[in-house]
Amino acid sequence: MKAQWRVLADHRNFRRLFGGDSISLLGSSVTTVALPLTAVLVLGASPVQMGLLGAVSFLPHLVLGLPAGVWVDRLSYRRVIVGADLLAAAALTAVPILAATGVLRMWQLYVVVVITGTCSLFSVIAAQSFAPLLVPRRELLTANSAFALSNSVVATSGSALGGVLVQLLTAPAAIAVDAASFLLSAISKARITVTGRSTAAGQAKESLFKGIRGGWRAALEHPALRATTVAATVGALAGQMQVVIVVLFLVRDLGLSAGLVGLVIAVAGVAGIVGASIGVQITGRLGNGPAFIVGTTLSSLAGLVMAAAGGPTALALTVVIIAQLLRGWGPTLWGINQQTIRQILIPPELLARTQATWRFLVHGMQPIGALLGGTLGALAGFRATLVISSLIMLTSTTLALLSPLRTLRQLPDTETPTPSRH
Structure with missing residues (x-):
């Protein structure tokens, strides 16, 4: 574990990327509990509707998975990861607002899941491509290990936190915590001092x-x-x-x-x-x-x-x-x-x-x-x-x-x- 801490201590820009991802991942772990509970407890979703809610989460990868890589290659990695976080925060914020005003519907949850899934797709592709520009190659294994460690810790603790927050705040309100986490993540990543633009001249013009x-x-x-x-x-x-x-x-x-x-x-x-x-x-x-x-x-x-x-x-x-x-x-x-x-x-x-x-x-x-x-x-x-x-x-x-x-x-x-x- 010392190696993971060292790569975070030695590379400021990587630390900002890692910190932002860890914060947003923790918030997303809350939503993995709160969003289905919102559908079940607030909207009385049927089994078919719950199945559809799970299925639409795969749509961004199946529909946009291949072109997303080409588009990300033509943009600044920093701009992609910050923009994705801000868009996800806006989409998630809509859920507690719609619930509080009594107009939340299942189709709106489907839209939120598709938007946040698309944001996650673009963000992960850009972040994984950004990391080799932020740490030396000899330390990439350690950097990836730090991400894996963060993911494991969050996966183990985040769902439990989501359950507690749902108990304390109600399911839709707990999703607001995820929205706030994406906003904090965007702030952290915006402080990265390099853009991460890697596309060579002329590549942007290829089909x-x-x-x-x-x-x-x-x-x-x-x-x-x-x-x-x-x-x-x-x-x-x-x-x-x-x-x-x-x-x-x-x-x-x-x-x-x-x-x-x-x-x-x-x-x-x-x-x-x-x-x-x-x-x-x-x-x-x-x-x-x-x-x-x-x-x-x-x-x-x-x-x-x-x-x-x-x-x-x-x-x-x-x-x-x-x-x-x-x-x-x-x-x-x-x-x-x-x-x-x-x-x-x-x-x-x-x-x-x-x-x-x-x-x-x-x-x-x-x-x-x-x-x-x-x-x-x-x-x-x-x-x-x-x-x-x-x-x-x-x-x-x-x-x-x-x-x-x-x-x-x-x-x-x-x-x-x-x-x-x-």
Whole structure:
């Protein structure tokens, strides 16, 4: 963890980016609880309406995921991340105002989810492309580990905070906290002293299709990048197959109480925090490629271990906790390395569109995985779904093991050119 604190202390502009993202992420964790509760408690949403509310959150990635990278590459990264935060703050502010005046409707929540999802898409692409301009390349793994640590801490604590705020303020009023967090985030990011404009002259004139094609080529042409992209895409599909049935498996097949289910879910969050804290040290020993493979392997085994749970409650709970430890450690380890590999191997002028391609593929697989997981769970049972999805995930791990990632122990250490200040 010392390495993460050091990179924050040494690089002022990165600290402002990190601080802004952490604040807005905490606010968004509140909204993940408050927005559905607003729909249910205030508007009396039906199951179909709740399903649609979840589905529209994927629309920005599916519709705008590819062109977003091209557009971000043509703009100042700082302007994109600040503008996205301000727009998200405005959209979220509308919810408590509409609720207080008695005119809030479900279609308005759909619009808010689409707007904030679009803002998140553009902001994440720009921020991940901005980071290599704010820290030296040799410290990118540590910087990504700091982001992962922040994400794990917020994911573990933010939902609980959201529940408390809903109790104290009502669900719509709790969303105002998220709006304020985006405003604070925009202020922090606006203080970054470089613009992060990376597009070379002439690129801004190329067609949208050509720009998208360049992102696809960059993401898939290099053998190591192709391996990480394929593994992440398949992993997202299989992982979402598990996400939609895990709670059902814990409650219906294992008979765990609501309190124990909450404990089990929290274990993965705590494991993610630990994994982010030691991910740099593990990668230092194994190398970036092997550490990525180890991370995907741990993630793949989590479902198989959980599927083996059974018997007395104490024994079943022990096995499930082991599975959740793997589920927390694995994604953190492969996540920080796939991001670092991409940031270093992709030229700066192609990075945003490559990030967009990756997010389009990975996030595009999640609704498909959710549908497959739910259908397979109903037809074959939850335990079988855990096994099948884990085997799918192991297939991608095997492909990564057979790729150049196996021997990719050290990434190039060439420094990123000084970014423009204009």
